[in-house]
Amino acid sequence: MIEERRRPKIxxxxxxxxLPVILRNLKGRDVDITAVVTVADDGGSSGIIRDYVNVVPPGDIRNVVVSLSQLSPIILQLFQYRFDSNDQFFAGHALGNLVIAALSEMKNGIFEAVQELSDIMQVDGHIYPVANEPLELNAEFTDGTKLTGESEITAAHKLIKHVWVTSSQHHDVAPKAVDEVIEAIMDADQIVLGPGSLFTSILPNLMISNVGEALRETTAEVVYICNIMTQKGETEKFTDADHVRVLNQHLQQNVIDTVLVNTKKVPDEYIDYQRWNEMSRQVVHDFAGLRQQGCRVISADFLKLRDNGAFHNGELVVNELMNLLGQVNMKQFEGR
Known part of the structure; x- marks a missing residue:
């Protein structure tokens, strides 16, 4: 009897x-994909829906569902459609956000709602909201002041000392990730963090206590995709080593095993800073600082220039992630 080959778990x-940039390029690869999505966003259409119906903000989840869905482009366009009418309620809302809000009420929680939606949208992989309740992101800045709420923290444009999350519904109870998230982390071959805003997109997931504990204990390779540009206020003047240092300090251990760093220069005067007003300057490479934290460094051209902004080339990044997975599988085979 031929044993069925186990697909690598990422x-x-x-x-x-x-997050969707990586997932779109992972879709169709020979891997078992799990996307763990933050539930601490409180801006835009997501924030308005959260205020009206008290559900987890759906924006990030909507984009992840679309990135892994195998439905036709027209259905995905409909799901992503954002109303431009003058209606006082619908104007500015994405249709998918309303669907997710409705399913959340029907299923009495975001986790079961997303599992149902994944079936409807024919998702290739698993999508897990990190918690089954809306969370609030909190930050203390280097000047000692504190703020709550992702949009408020981002808009402050001040240097952040550290962040943490709290339940928006049960302030006296520490939030916990759902069991499926922890099981996925412990069973993974590779865990990918980023790319994305360091303090407001990546760390909100990691600051949930059982997620941090799982990352410290897992045998999976933890890969961080370092940002190409610094962000105004959040990471101004940060090197790539500074990004990794913040992650490790928040997790109270050197958790990052491998870091992917872009070394292709962004052309001078290319960035439209009025359009991409969160961008500050290109992240400086600090190889020595990275090595001091015990992580392997993979530096290459991961740059994609579009719309007068600097972004990751998802295909090149995922090619590197697949190479790393191949190395892990080879070691496991040799160890038998």
Whole structure:
């Protein structure tokens, strides 16, 4: 009897626009994908829906569902459609956000809602909201002041000292990730963090206590995709080693095993800073600082220039992730 080959398991954690870039390029590869999505967003259509119906903000989840869905482009366009009418309620809302809000009420929670939606949208992989309740992101800045709420923290444009999450519904109870998230982390071959805003997209997931504990204990290779540009206020003047240092300090251990760093220069005067007003400057490479933290460094051209902004080339990044997975599988085979 021929034993069925086990597909490598990869867990991608984050939020914002960076997560779908990786997932779109992972879809169709010979891997078992789990996307762990932050539930601490409180801006835009997501924030308005959260205020009205008290559900987890759906924006990041909507984009992840679309990135892994195998449905036709027209259905995905409909799901992503954002109303531009003058209706006081619908204007500015994405249709998918309303669907997720409705399913959340029907299923009495975001986790079961997303599992149902994944079936409807024919998702290739697993999508797990990190918690089954809306969370609030909190930050203390280097000047000692504190703020709550992702949009408020981002808008402050101040240097952040550290962040943490709290339940928006049960302030006296520490939030916990759902069991499926922890099981995915412990069973993974590779865990990918980023790309995305360091303090407001990546760390909100990691600051849930049982997620941090799982990352410290897992035998999976933890890969961090370092941002190409610094972000105004959040990471101004940060090197790539500074990004990794913040992650390790928040997790109270050197958790990052491998870091992917872009070394292709962004052309001078290319960035439209009025359009991409969160971008500050290109992240400086600090190889020595990275090595001091015990992580393997893979530096290459991961740059994609579009719309006068600097972004990750998802295909090149995923090719490197697949190479790393191949090395892990080879070691496991040799160890038998």
């Amino acid at each position: 867990v991608v954690m984050g939020g914002g626009t960076g």
